[in-house]
Amino acid sequence: MHSDHTEGLTDMMQLRWHFNSGGPKVDLVCSDDSKSPLGHTLSCRKYAKHIGDALINSGEMAQRLAENKKRLPGGPADLINTMTFPKASEPTMVWSLGNVKVYAINSRHIPGHASYRVDTPAGSVVIGGDAGNDAPKPPRATSTSAQVEKLAMGADIIVHSTIHPVMGPDKDSGFPPPIYYRQSTATDLGSMASRTGAKHLMLTHLIPPMNAKRQGPFPIPGGGLTEADYKQAVTDGGFAGNTVVGTDLVSVQMP
Numbered sequence: 052m053h054s055d056h057t058e059g060l061t062d063m064m065q066l067r068w069h070f071n072s073g074g075p076k077v078d079l080v081c082s083d084d085s086k087s088p089l090g091h092t093l094s095c096r097k098y099a100k101h102i103g104d105a106l107i108n109s110g111e112m113a114q115r116l117a118e119n120k121k122r123l124p125g126g127p128a129d130l131i132n133t134m135t136f137p138k139a140s141e142p143t144m145v146w147s148l149g150n151v152k153v154y155a156i157n158s159r160h161i162p163g164h165a166s167y168r169v170d171t172p173a174g175s176v177v178i179g180g181d182a183g184n185d186a187p188k189p190p191r192a193t194s195t196s197a198q199v200e201k202l203a204m205g206a207d208i209i210v211h212s213t214i215h216p217v218m219g220p221d222k223d224s225g226f227p228p229p230i231y232y233r234q235s236t237a238t239d240l241g242s243m244a245s246r247t248g249a250k251h252l253m254l255t256h257l258i259p260p261m262n263a264k265r266q267g268p269f270p271i272p273g274g275g276l277t278e279a280d281y282k283q284a285v286t287d288g289g290f291a292g293n294t295v296v297g298t299d300l301v302s303v304q305m306p
């Protein structure tokens with residue numbers, strides 16, 4: 052439920068409601084409710100139910116309904132079909148349509164965090180999200196997730212959030228070590244992609260974003276990183292396939 056991984060759905064569902072209220076519902080496949088460290092509920096189901104609330108309460112929805120009566124009166128929440136799955140310790144099929152199959156596995160980040168794999172006749176894509184290793188800090192063999200590695204075996208493409216080793220506590224960015232350690236480093240992702248046999252590794256959710264001199268309040272040692280710096284980190288991990296360094300619309304990621 053980290054906002055930088057969910058807020059895009061708000062825009063998507065608003066547009067769907069706006070232009071295609073009569074269309075099929077959107078299946079939202081996510082983990083069952085879980086508890087935050089202070090005991091609050093993390094709930095994908097509630098998130099979906101309230102996805103239009105800000106615009107309903109601002110009056111925008113009523114205005115739009117007056118402009119077009121074909122829109123659903125309950126707002127975009129009426130277009131979501133939420134499907135939750137219980138804790139998945141192994142890759143588990145959570146959705147399918149014909150020969151397209153989606154598998155999920157829960158992986159370490161915050162409670163309820165899950166990684167997904169989409170198998171299609173054209174190929175397979177794994178989306179790791181913010182997954183990290185079960186061991187929250189060194190000593191450990193890698194910063195990457197054993198669950199994601201299991202899910203990614205034989206997949207063509209791995210898409211994964213990443214942090215560059217320059218943010219590590221051995222450098223002087225001042226970035227909090229627990230936050231650094233809970234992400235997967237670009238170098239370790241290169242090693243994992245090599246082990247699973249992926250053809251492509253796409254880095255997203257870059258910490259730090261390319262060319263940024265700071266990650267929020269934290270200065271980047273040596274100045275801004277380039278695409279080549281990220282690719283080098285992946286090569287250092289032993290990956291010989293194709294690396295794509297994605298750009299994020301959000302200029303500073305909140306890990």
Ligand SMILES: [Zn+2]
Nearest residue numbers: 053181305306
């Ligand atoms: Zn996160």
